[in-house]
Amino acid sequence: MAKPRTVERLVVIGGDAAGMSAASQARRLKGPDELEIVAFERGHFSSFSACGIPYWVGGQVRERAELIARTPDEHRERAIDLRMRTEVIEIDPTGGRVRSRDLESGTEAWTGYDKLVIATGARPVRPPLPGINAPGVHGVQTLDDGQALLDTLAGTDGRRAVVIGAGYIGVEMAEALLNRGFEVTVLNRGEQPMATLDPDMGWLVHQAMDGLGITTVNRAEVTEIRTGTDGRARAVATRDGLYPADVVILGMGVEPETTLARAAGLPLGEYGGLLTDLSMRVRGHDDIWAGGDCVEVLDLVSGRERHVPLGTHANKHGQIIGSNVGGGYGTFPGVVGTAVSKVCELEIARTGLREREAAAVGLQYVTAKIESTSRAGYYPKAALMTVKMIAERRTGRLLGVQIVGREGAAKRVDIAAVALTAGMTAEQMTALDLGYAPPFSPVWDPVLVAARKVAAAVRAS
Amino acid sequence: MAKPRTVERLVVIGGDAAGMSAASQARRLKGPDELEIVAFERGHFSSFSACGIPYWVGGQVRERAELIARTPDEHRERAIDLRMRTEVIEIDPTGGRVRSRDLESGTEAWTGYDKLVIATGARPVRPPLPGINAPGVHGVQTLDDGQALLDTLAGTDGRRAVVIGAGYIGVEMAEALLNRGFEVTVLNRGEQPMATLDPDMGWLVHQAMDGLGITTVNRAEVTEIRTGTDGRARAVATRDGLYPADVVILGMGVEPETTLARAAGLPLGEYGGLLTDLSMRVRGHDDIWAGGDCVEVLDLVSGRERHVPLGTHANKHGQIIGSNVGGGYGTFPGVVGTAVSKVCELEIARTGLREREAAAVGLQYVTAKIESTSRAGYYPKAALMTVKMIAERRTGRLLGVQIVGREGAAKRVDIAAVALTAGMTAEQMTALDLGYAPPFSPVWDPVLVAARKVAAAVRAS
Numbered sequence A, B: 001m002a003k004p005r006t007v008e009r010l011v012v013i014g015g016d017a018a019g020m021s022a023a024s025q026a027r028r029l030k031g032p033d034e035l036e037i038v039a040f041e042r043g044h045f046s047s048f049s050a051c052g053i054p055y056w057v058g059g060q061v062r063e064r065a066e067l068i069a070r071t072p073d074e075h076r077e078r079a080i081d082l083r084m085r086t087e088v089i090e091i092d093p094t095g096g097r098v099r100s101r102d103l104e105s106g107t108e109a110w111t112g113y114d115k116l117v118i119a120t121g122a123r124p125v126r127p128p129l130p131g132i133n134a135p136g137v138h139g140v141q142t143l144d145d146g147q148a149l150l151d152t153l154a155g156t157d158g159r160r161a162v163v164i165g166a167g168y169i170g171v172e173m174a175e176a177l178l179n180r181g182f183e184v185t186v187l188n189r190g191e192q193p194m195a196t197l198d199p200d201m202g203w204l205v206h207q208a209m210d211g212l213g214i215t216t217v218n219r220a221e222v223t224e225i226r227t228g229t230d231g232r233a234r235a236v237a238t239r240d241g242l243y244p245a246d247v248v249i250l251g252m253g254v255e256p257e258t259t260l261a262r263a264a265g266l267p268l269g270e271y272g273g274l275l276t277d278l279s280m281r282v283r284g285h286d287d288i289w290a291g292g293d294c295v296e297v298l299d300l301v302s303g304r305e306r307h308v309p310l311g312t313h314a315n316k317h318g319q320i321i322g323s324n325v326g327g328g329y330g331t332f333p334g335v336v337g338t339a340v341s342k343v344c345e346l347e348i349a350r351t352g353l354r355e356r357e358a359a360a361v362g363l364q365y366v367t368a369k370i371e372s373t374s375r376a377g378y379y380p381k382a383a384l385m386t387v388k389m390i391a392e393r394r395t396g397r398l399l400g401v402q403i404v405g406r407e408g409a410a411k412r413v414d415i416a417a418v419a420l421t422a423g424m425t426a427e428q429m430t431a432l433d434l435g436y437a438p439p440f441s442p443v444w445d446p447v448l449v450a451a452r453k454v455a456a457a458v459r460a461s
Helices: A017-029 A050-058 A072-077 A143-154 A168-179 A199-212 A259-263 A311-325 A355-360 A410-422 A446-460 B017-029 B050-058 B072-077 B143-154 B168-179 B199-212 B259-263 B311-325 B355-360 B410-422 B446-459
Strands: A008-013 A035-041 A081-084 A086-092 A097-102 A108-112 A115-118 A122-124 A160-164 A183-187 A215-217 A222-227 A233-238 A242-244 A247-250 A254-256 A288-290 A339-343 A346-352 A365-373 A384-392 A398-405 B008-013 B035-041 B081-084 B086-092 B097-102 B108-112 B115-118 B122-124 B160-164 B183-187 B215-217 B222-227 B233-238 B242-244 B247-250 B254-256 B288-290 B339-343 B346-352 B365-373 B384-392 B398-405
Touching: A008 A017, A008 A108, A017 A035, A017 A072, A017 A115, A017 A311, A035 A086, A050 A143, A050 A168, A072 A081, A086 A259, A115 A311, A143 A247, A160 A168, A160 A233, A168 A183, A168 A199, A168 A247, A168 A339, A199 A215, A199 A339, A199 A346, A199 A384, A199 A398, A233 A247, A288 A311, A339 A410, A346 A410, A355 A365, A355 A384, A355 A398, A365 A446, A384 A410, A384 A446, A398 A410, A398 A446, A410 A446, A410 B410, B008 B017, B008 B108, B017 B035, B017 B072, B017 B115, B017 B311, B035 B086, B050 B143, B050 B168, B072 B081, B086 B259, B115 B311, B143 B247, B160 B168, B160 B233, B160 B242, B168 B183, B168 B199, B168 B247, B168 B339, B199 B215, B199 B339, B199 B346, B199 B384, B199 B398, B233 B247, B288 B311, B339 B410, B346 B410, B355 B365, B355 B384, B355 B398, B365 B446, B384 B410, B384 B446, B398 B410, B398 B446, B410 B446
Parallel strands: A008 A035, A008 A115, A035 A081, A115 A288, A160 A183, A160 A247, A183 A215, B008 B035, B008 B115, B035 B081, B115 B288, B160 B183, B160 B247, B183 B215
Antiparallel strands: A086 A097, A097 A108, A122 A254, A222 A233, A233 A242, A339 A346, A346 A398, A365 A384, A384 A398, B086 B097, B097 B108, B122 B254, B222 B233, B233 B242, B339 B346, B346 B398, B365 B384, B384 B398
């Protein structure tokens, strides 16, 4: 008698980058005769680029469909049983099953798993302020959010937008609304925009936003969103002022969406994200993996866990989880904290630790800041940039780099990202053989100039 | 009785990047009461950007003066006795002196040195073909060369330019002449343009040059430059054809200008460049340093000496020599072979070894080639690029990367340059935390896509 073939079942919670990358990679390695794959997504869309939403709202991306890497049907053609508008409402790790609810019919059901992938993403920070749930107040986390915002914009004759928060989402949405002809006010809790930069670098962003006609209010503590007689948002009140608004955008960052994981007793870290081993398996649970915006990752520079919600990490996590679930092998060693963004022509980049982060983990450091250009000074369109570099005292090990400037500034941060990964010192970086030709760089690349200056500071420290 | 103060004399041969960087850095560390600095330059210009000449000829750079970083008088204000139009014609290492000739008056003189810096640069390859010295045939190594070419261009009504050579100088000059309205033919000895790339990548350059209206003739062996009755160049003859020309550009590369060094018995390498230790001191000569286009440098990937004439290295050499001569400390560990260039909108980059170079030093390797875009596919102006990656068999160590594409392609090679310096494997590179946002990169940066593909090839090797 032939032994019955074992078909394992993989269940995936979350139909975006991490979850569907995991499902797709597992499917590449194992066919439906070896592995059944069931994926649950509570929204209307799968595998979309949340990072692209500001550009869709701003008009650079015409169609919502362009932001969708793979539709539910395309996943189904690859033998992935993707159940849309179906929310997982409970994980039972002991029983090896999840309970789901069909959001259209309300029907609930249990589904058993041999292997589980949690890719529940992140949710926007939404403080319990009066009026925060009023019509006209919009988060921008999902395509559903983006569509709702576009509907609001189409339905208003007003031209005043207030963005709460001046991080990546905040500044990108400020650009988007500016591009749509709105008067934009950004209410920023911090000392300067872009709290992921040091304040001296954030100040450069503030200046540039001023130049673009975006009003930025720093140290703004929002107390209330005021509504009109129709219940719609009409203004945002802070401790110090009142800002009329025809639309309000929430850009206060996100936090891991780990409500289910917490209820199931899975291990969470300091920032509320799931904790995994290097293979992205949830610690203490051999049959559960997690990836994307719902996990914490190791910061290779500080040696601490961090929450870094970025599509590029989510895709890597999914790829690695899919390999491991599918019988291959992969690990995610951690991040160095690279992030790039822009507001109109201004490019903003960082990697590694900023000053406060370095101090917080007990590192002593020196800093250097330089101005240079993206191309040889005599070449047309040579654009200014400021590079700040932080290195450890005594060892000279590179700790972090921040760059703010015009065209050609942001992606130079990759040089530092690789150097951080390799544990290079500033002195070693001064000898890097970087690409030079007048249209692409001054004869000393700005990163080399910064490295020379910070290396001198290390020697003097 | 007070002991008389010792004033050492530093003599520098060559007034461009390496020589004057060395002089300037030495002066920063030691004042004129400690160190006398005498520098000899046979040309009319000091500290100029030879790399900028194609853009001056092409019209992007308006004034010759923009290419001069520091004039002779500016050097003299810093207490550097820079003697222009004065050629050193003999080095006497035993006597510790150099003989120079004033090119205006013909006067010769000996000058003693305590420390000597040789920065004699490179000279264009100029094969002994009939007609090669005719009027209308131009090298583009110095500002004098550039001015002579511009004079020729201004004096001709003809519109046919022939460029001999399809390396960096050749393709950049093809662009320059195209920008000035010339019909450009490039005669290339090799299988494809850009012999510093593998032929499959060079073919992409060939295609793009075709698209720009530049005629490229591969496997062209130039036999003669034909002249008219006025003695001026009129056509270039190859074994297979005759190409009418109103101006002829020599772009066949350069070789170290080490005639003096050779006559003085200083150690030269396989490519005719001076050999130094890590502090840029000429081997076996404690009081002589050398840097810039006249030296060979260690290739950190192959472990061999190479000749890499690039302004960025020359500046680093000068800085390091000046530090060591001035009582500081610096070393030049070597290069990984990074070079970037462009032809109109096409960007071209390489670092590390190409296939033939890897094979030549006994390395077994695998390769991968991918196409991707500079930005998220849905973002405006997302531009195509091709990335080829070479990794060592078994170890997976990165050996080289070549990139050909549109805007945003070339400087991505810096990621690989740092990875090569750090000795990373392709597998390690797949985890690099590179900057991601839709205006700057797809969610998988093209370099990561290439790393994944070549890492898979390593596993299969």
